[in-house]
Amino acid sequence: TALEKKSGLEHVSLRFTYGKSSVKPTRSDPGPLFDATPIARSINPRIKPEYTFETLAVSDSNQLAYTASKTVATSPGSKYNPLFMYGTVGVGKTHLMHSIANEVFAKNPMAKILYLTTEEFTNEVVEAIMNKSTQNVRRKFRQTNLLLLDDIQFLTGKEKVQEELFHTFNALIDGGGQIVFSS
Numbered sequence: 657t658a659l660e661k662k663s664g665l666e667h668v669s670l671r672f673t674y675g676k677s678s679v680k681p682t683r684s685d686p687g688p689l690f691d692a693t694p695i696a697r698s699i700n701p702r703i704k705p706e707y708t709f710e711t712l713a714v715s716d717s718n719q720l721a722y723t724a725s726k727t728v729a730t731s732p733g734s735k736y737n738p739l740f741m742y743g744t745v746g747v748g749k750t751h752l753m754h755s756i757a758n759e760v761f762a763k764n765p766m767a768k769i770l771y772l773t774t775e776e777f778t779n780e781v782v783e784a785i786m787n788k789s790t791q792n793v794r795r796k797f798r799q800t801n802l803l804l805l806d807d808i809q810f811l812t813g814k815e816k817v818q819e820e821l822f823h824t825f826n827a828l829i830d831g832g833g834q835i836v837f838s839s
Contacts, residue, residue, distance in 0.1 A: 703761070703771055707754030718748045725752040725836075729759035732767075732802055732834035738825070739836045740808075749838040753804045756836060760802050770797065771804040774811055781820045793820075798827040801834065808837040 709729070714722050721741045728739050739756075741749045757769050772780075777797075784793035797803060803824070811818050828835055 703757045703769065704754050705758060707751045708758050709755045712748050712751050712755060717743065718752070721747075721749070721752055725756050726759075728834060728836065729756045732756075732760055733832045737829060737834055739834075741836070741838045750806055753806060753836055753838060757802060757804060760834075764801075767801040768799060769802045769804075770800045771806070773806045774808050777805055777821070778811070778814055778817045781817045785816065790820075794824070794827075797824045798831070800828070802836070803828060803833065804836045804838075806838050809839045 709722070709726060712718075712722065721743065724736050724739055725741075727735050728737070741752060743749055753771065757771055760767050761769060780793055780796075781790075784790045805821075811821065825835060827833075
């Protein structure tokens with residue numbers, strides 16, 4: 657069952673009771689579901705864990721992007737940097753971006769990974785300019801190990817945001833970080 661698969665245990669059952677129960681638990685420890693130890697995750701919570709290289713439908717339309725993405729995930733910051741994926745809707749660009757993030761995180765849970773749509777990036781930069789807090793935004797974007805920007809085509813005509821991305825781009829490349837764009 658799904659519960660057995662997730663827990664890694666065999667013959668798992670789940671029992672809900674209301675009020676007092678005469679059934680005694682068979683285990684003395686509460687198990688992972690009720691473990692009070694917080695789990696530190698540095699991956700962006702918007703990264704979909706189900707979007708992996710194994711779950712992507714690979715075809716002629718995305719084979720090259722798939723291969724380049726696997727290379728980037730294996731050795732971020734060393735090849736195909738930046739990685740720029742361009743294609744029509746539905747060929748798996750966003751799926752590949754999440755796959756890269758998931759694989760990098762699996763190999764290095766302390767990696768600073770940031771996934772944003774270009775609209776979100778634009779909004780953060782504009783808000784920082786208006787609030788005179790550009791240092792905070794610069795620190796956020798320039799101190800990541802992996803920056804993924806989806807739908808980069810929406811930067812057209814936004815000169816100040818393009819300028820900030822240009823400086824972020826240079827800082828990340830110089831610092832060994834990896835950048836992935838999709839359009």
